[in-house]
Amino acid sequence: MNANTGIIFRIKQYAIHDGPGIRTTVFFKGCPLDCWWCHNPEGIRMTPETCQPAAGSGRKPEILGTRMTVEAVLAAVEKDVIFYDQSGGGVTFSGGEPLMQAEFLFALLDACRQQDIHATVDTSGYAPADIFKRALAKADRVLFDLKLVDDAAHKKFTGVSNDLILSNFRAAQASDKVQVRFPVIPGITDNPENIERLAKLAAVSGKIKRFDLLPYHRTAAAKYQRLGLVDRMNGMAAPTTEQMDMLQDRIARYGFTVRVGG
Template sequence: MVGNSATGMMTGYLSRPATSGVEGVVFRFKRYAIHDGPGIRTTVFLKGCPLECTWCHNPEGQDFRPRQMAGGPATGGRPLTVGRQVTVARVVAEAEKDLVFYDDSGGGVTFSGGEPLAQPDFILALLATCRHRRLHTVLDTSGFAPPELFLDAARLSDLVLFDLKIIDPDLHRKYTGVNNRQILSNFRAACRAGIPMRVRVPLIPEITATEANLHRLGAFLSTCRAGCPVDLLPYHRIGEDKYRRLGIGHPGRIPGNLDKARIRQAREILAGYDLKVSVGG
């Protein structure tokens, strides 16, 4: 099914024709996903991310090329190659295997990563092809991308899940490796353009889930007149073993999970800015 996307002028990135033969690198297909947008979805994880978040639970998706990873319980200990080159046609064909579930549930395809906008030609061709085939699309992004690319991709999506982390620029650079100026500017541009969005805030103890950061996030989001709902995503440790299996050190110490009282407090702080806040997403 297809939702209503904001319309507007498409810019330079879309002057090139999208073709189903465009290739990119994908590292995972997750079928029957229920937390990555409305309904039942297939989530496609595009490889490569310009950020290096201290808490990243998909470190195998950060670099752009396929790489080896030591085996875990799911592979019976066998090593695996993470990432493969695929065409847009292949991705869409894979997603269309579950059309019946999308139709029944109002679902579709979610593009995540990594950072899907870090493969510009690929993501634009994927979104354009899905729109042509009337597949509902969700773009899950950090917002760290050139403004033209970001808006073109957002306008081709039925919903954007915008991951906002830290408002203070120095702390953002410290914990993600990049400045947040472009991210915040893209978010404001999307609000002005009326792009349908949900904001996702990873709740990382002592990093994003501090009172100071939550108040600054609340103040920032309350200036966006579009009134996007906010999903709080509490940190979990499931990705930590992947660092060992990739043979890389964990980029930082995360002091455990947040307890329910701290999650409730985070929700109350943001709700105090007149935002619609849920836990999970």
């Protein structure tokens, strides 16, 4: 991996949940976490992989993960500049974990700045402190995904300690670019203690204004099958609208604007 090329597994146009306005979301392949509920399991491994077609679709297997240059990604992003201008949108670099391909990400962020394209980074926060700080400085907005405050639970359900994540989050609190995203995973992240501790943590500086709730959904289950991966959520139901409403109220009490779905 270098500054000019990286591995991308999808580029999605007209995204409306990954930052302000209408956006193009660029999904980086590779993530150091392995969350049980991951909605993009095709983004976890860094290498290209084969995804079998849906049963009965008659389609051929698909290879997910393509090496792309900065110029090629930028050309795809620039196709929709007119929509960004009209809606206050831009590009979002997501994944997987974009900070895993840091030099490539930085080159893309620099290119976006030159072209005056609003750039958002969606991250788990799991990256060396210097890399995280550079991303924060170069991006226009950072969507910081917070999951579990308890370290033992974090290790169990994501495969890594949250030390680095929380330390980067504390450092990011001085910035007004940060927005929190919280995956609502029944029986794992949605217990009141975790929610209260996360909300308190995010409220410390008073600079973080948005707290988005991302409800678990079952749509990724088929992807696990097609990639030959074990789905550890094992038929878990999505949270109900009532549960999401209650959660929204609870977090709004800390002074955040809370949206469901980002």
